[in-house]
Amino acid sequence: MAKLDLSAENFAKLQKFIDENRSETMGLMPVLHAAQEIFGCIPLEVQKYIAKELNVSVADIYGVVTFYSRFSTEPVGDNLIGVCLGTACYVKGSQAILDRFKKELGIDVEQTTEDGKFTLTATRCLGACGLAPVVTINNDVYGKLVPTEVPKILAKYQKEE
Ligand code: FES
Known part of the structure; x- marks a missing residue:
């Protein structure tokens, strides 16, 4: 069943990905891919987290997430x-x-x-x-x-x- 798991553990996984890949050239896409993979979707809470970490606006992230069909803001069914x-x-x-x-x-x-x-x-x-x-x-x-x-x-x- 598709359930959204916003546990600290999943945020820690995302943080780890960001830390390991952080560089001047790190773009938004790899982080969004990682977030989609970890959480199964990218809801607002996760968008806010990424915005803070990457120092970009939530609006920018929201724009990208809703533009590409491979990202979703809600859990996708089985x-x-x-x-x-x-x-x-x-x-x-x-x-x-x-x-x-x-x-x-x-x-x-x-x-x-x-x-x-x-x-x-x-x-x-x-x-x-x-x-x-x-x-x-x-x-x-x-x-x-x-x-x-x-x-x-x-x-x-x-x-x-
Ligand atoms: S219109 Fe081409 S597959 Fe449906």
């Missing part, structure tokens, strides 16, 4: 669903697929289910337009999907523990 809303997929009905995921999971885009199992996201073109409409779940790719297949696919991940 399974990350990405519904492609690129042009080819959109034309082939990916919005209806996204809506079906929302309905089945009872969450909106960029949200995580209460049990921490699924996070739903919409993505840009995944470079697999021939399979449109495309959905990815973790490293699995599902192509030529129709909304009625959504419950069956979700059931597969519900079982996996």
